Amino acid sequence: MDLFIKSNRLAELIRQLRLPKRVPDIPVDEEPLGVFGHELGAFDPKLDKRVREVSTQTLGEYIEALKNQKLKENPDLKTNLLLSKSYWSQFRKGKNKHGSKHGLLRIAVALRLDLRETELLFRKAGFSLVLDGSPLEAVVGYYISQEKYDVFEIDAQLMRYNQPTLMPSLS
Incomplete structure (x- = not known):
């Protein structure tokens, strides 16, 4: 290998560059340099704190944590009334990464989530709960x-407005 390098013209060109034997370390105390002609913003501790607090929890992990919390608060909660065990399992195993708005509304009613919890559930799935966006969201959001989490009452109103019901057999 040494013989190859010695006979190689590339090695001669590198020697002609007269590079220093040691490259100085990059100082870490200095401000970052600009990028593409723009100065980088100053370090903002509030922004840094906010970025660090962003949850890395997946939708499935969030749903599982919500389900466990709600079952602790109300052990008689019937979570399988609106959703099958296999549907819950899809989230837990990460096979269903986003769900659908209709499915998320079913989860919200099954777990008796409040509006804040429902909105967070939707955001975790990449959606937004728009209470006046569709009749389905308006009806379920109202309840x-x-x-009020009476599925039969909610479904009666959904049928009144020709919307898919929460109970799978009524749709």
Whole structure:
């Protein structure tokens, strides 16, 4: 290998560059240099704290944590009324990474989530709960805001407005 390098013209060119034997370390105390002609913003501790607090929890992990919390608060909660065990399992195993708005509304009612928890559930899935965005969201959002989780009552109103019901057999 040494013989190859010695006979190689590339090695001669590198020697002609007369590079220093040791390259000085990059100082870490200095401000970062600009990028593409723009100065980088100053370090903002509030922004840094906010970025660090962003949850890395997946939708499935979040749903599982919510389910466990709600079952502790109300052991008689019937979570399988609106959603099958296999549907819950898809989230837990990461096979269903986003869900659908309709499915998330079913989860919100099954777990008796309040509006804040429902909105966070939607954001974790990449959606936004828009209470006046569709009749489905308006009806279910209304009942959630009133803390009324009677599935049959909600479904009666959904059928009234020709919307898919929460109970799978009624749709």
